[in-house]
Amino acid sequence: MKFTFWGTRGSIPVPGPSTLKYGGNSTCCELDLEGQKVIIDAGSGIRPLGDTIDPHQGDLILLMTHLHWDHLSGFPFFTPAYTPGAVIRVGGWPRGVEGLEGLFRSSRFDGNFPVAFEDLQGNVFRDYSLDPTRFNIGVVEVATIALNHPQGAIGFRFDGPGGRLVFITDNELDPDDPAPAKLVDFCRGANILIHDAQYTPTEMTTRQGWGHSDWRSCVKLALAAGAGRLLLTHHDPGRSDQEVDRLVGFAREEAQGMAVEAAAEGLVLEV
Numbered sequence: 001m002k003f004t005f006w007g008t009r010g011s012i013p014v015p016g017p018s019t020l021k022y023g024g025n026s027t028c029c030e031l032d033l034e035g036q037k038v039i040i041d042a043g044s045g046i047r048p049l050g051d052t053i054d055p056h057q058g059d060l061i062l063l064m065t066h067l068h069w070d071h072l073s074g075f076p077f078f079t080p081a082y083t084p085g086a087v088i089r090v091g092g093w094p095r096g097v098e099g100l101e102g103l104f105r106s107s108r109f110d111g112n113f114p115v116a117f118e119d120l121q122g123n124v125f126r127d128y129s130l131d132p133t134r135f136n137i138g139v140v141e142v143a144t145i146a147l148n149h150p151q152g153a154i155g156f157r158f159d160g161p162g163g164r165l166v167f168i169t170d171n172e173l174d175p176d177d178p179a180p181a182k183l184v185d186f187c188r189g190a191n192i193l194i195h196d197a198q199y200t201p202t203e204m205t206t207r208q209g210w211g212h213s214d215w216r217s218c219v220k221l222a223l224a225a226g227a228g229r230l231l232l233t234h235h236d237p238g239r240s241d242q243e244v245d246r247l248v249g250f251a252r253e254e255a256q257g258m259a260v261e262a263a264a265e266g267l268v269l270e271v
């Protein structure tokens with residue numbers, strides 16, 4: 001499995017000189033599962049990703065974690081959706097296609113831009129074989145877990161021949177109980193655990209119920225699950241590269257030797 005980050009930012013894209021290292025695009029990731037292209041979420045990072053894809057090379061799978069704006073908003077700029085003959089099979093969050101469709105419907109204030117969803121030349125549809133709870137993509141087993149997030153969200157676990165990768169964005173861990181048994185079980189033994197770490201532990205004290213986690217809780221969860229490597233993602237839009245570096249430094253001090261990094265646009269992980 002080859003995993004690439006195309007968007008690592010939470011809430012809203014923040015391009016500019018202070019986000020060059022970790023990136024300003026909102027959530028989008030690419031998984032290459034032995035030739036099958038899988039995309040997770042359609043934040044603004046899906047636009048540059050789309051420009052690298054030849055949709056005539058095979059069906060695309062788009063797995064949605066949930067329908068918040070920062071995970072949807074890039075889709076009207078995803079070139080394959082406009083390409084005749086392209087096939088985009090949508091799975092994950094049960095109402096993923098409704099979310100994408102609604103985005104087009106609700107954004108056409110002048111009646112022209114973006115186009116109507118029905119006018120997309122690519123075939124975008126809900127694929128029920130990508131059941132929201134457990135399914136296979138080739139030899140890779142995919143499982144999902146319900147997350148603690150306003151309006152809900154789901155996390156994904158990919159088990160392939162080379163190991164286990166877990167992707168959990170938009171999830172609030174309770175700092176007093178960051179490693180509940182069900183979640184630890186889901187993440188157990190992950191070679192790579194990618195988790196929402198939008199906040200610092202101090203910020204977290206005033207942001208309970210916002211649906212995101214602090215880096216310390218992520219470290220505790222990863223240690224409890226015996227993860228090999230922790231990637232912190234969904235960076236706060238107000239966080240500069242230097243501040244993310246500092247936060248990663250603090251996380252490493254508490255990680256007992258486990259590898260901890262911050263997700264960065266363009267970073268490729270192999271499992």
Ligand SMILES: [Zn+2]
Nearest residue numbers: 010011070170
């Ligand atoms: Zn988000």
Ligand SMILES: [Zn+2]
Nearest residue numbers: 066068149170
């Ligand atoms: Zn969200």
